[in-house]
Amino acid sequence: MTARWNDRRLVRRVKPGDGRQLERFRWWQMTRRSVLSIALPTDPASPGGEASVYSIEVKHGGDPETWEVLASLYRDGRHVAESKVPALFPVPGGRIDVRTSEVGMRRAHFIADDGTEHRLEPDPRSAEGRRMRFAREHPAGSWLVGAVSTVLLLIGIGLNLLQLAEPLSEIPPVADTIGTFESPVHLPLWLNVALGFGAGVGATERALRMRYHWLLDSGAGI
Numbered sequence: 001m002t003a004r005w006n007d008r009r010l011v012r013r014v015k016p017g018d019g020r021q022l023e024r025f026r027w028w029q030m031t032r033r034s035v036l037s038i039a040l041p042t043d044p045a046s047p048g049g050e051a052s053v054y055s056i057e058v059k060h061g062g063d064p065e066t067w068e069v070l071a072s073l074y075r076d077g078r079h080v081a082e083s084k085v086p087a088l089f090p091v092p093g094g095r096i097d098v099r100t101s102e103v104g105m106r107r108a109h110f111i112a113d114d115g116t117e118h119r120l121e122p123d124p125r126s127a128e129g130r131r132m133r134f135a136r137e138h139p140a141g142s143w144l145v146g147a148v149s150t151v152l153l154l155i156g157i158g159l160n161l162l163q164l165a166e167p168l169s170e171i172p173p174v175a176d177t178i179g180t181f182e183s184p185v186h187l188p189l190w191l192n193v194a195l196g197f198g199a200g201v202g203a204t205e206r207a208l209r210m211r212y213h214w215l216l217d218s219g220a221g222i
Helices: 002-012 127-137 139-169 172-178 189-208
Strands: 033-041 051-059 070-075 078-084 087-091 094-101 104-112 117-119
Touching: 002 087, 033 104, 033 127, 051 087, 051 094, 051 104, 070 087, 070 094, 078 087, 104 127, 104 189, 127 139, 127 189, 139 189
Parallel strands: none
Antiparallel strands: 033 051, 051 070, 070 078, 087 094, 094 104, 104 117
């Protein structure tokens, strides 16, 4: 029931589009713009008939005035709807679920009325599209890059949490309740900065593959 209520809330905040044309993706937009698409039958009851291409555009920098990150929905290249993220757009035969993280895309899936899901295809010129092409052409290299990004996250977050626990445990109410904690690790500032940078790189790489774990990836901002 909670999930259905949340879906209705997300649908209610969708605003109509202004009909503008979807701009061509440029190489210099790779770090701040995502475009993903899927072709859907115009009539879901006749999947072999005419189809329309639905595209999602997310500008990760946010609105210059409100700083809100918006998702825009285009049908055959024309702007038809817009919403803050997370966003849920009703489309023929289901809905498109769009979510972002602090470092990029978290999710862009078409959810059919029968519950099946299909991930939208990124623009081949986008960072997500280039990462997907690398995975297809070099599966072993892609697996290695993914494994390294996960290790960078685990090391960076784990060590930062250990060091953060010590000053937090010294707060009087905490110390009185559970005692103090002495971290076995005390790293120099430059190494902490390097580990934080590595965790950010790892989280960004995972976002390009739209891989997200609530603890692993949300912890990259620690």
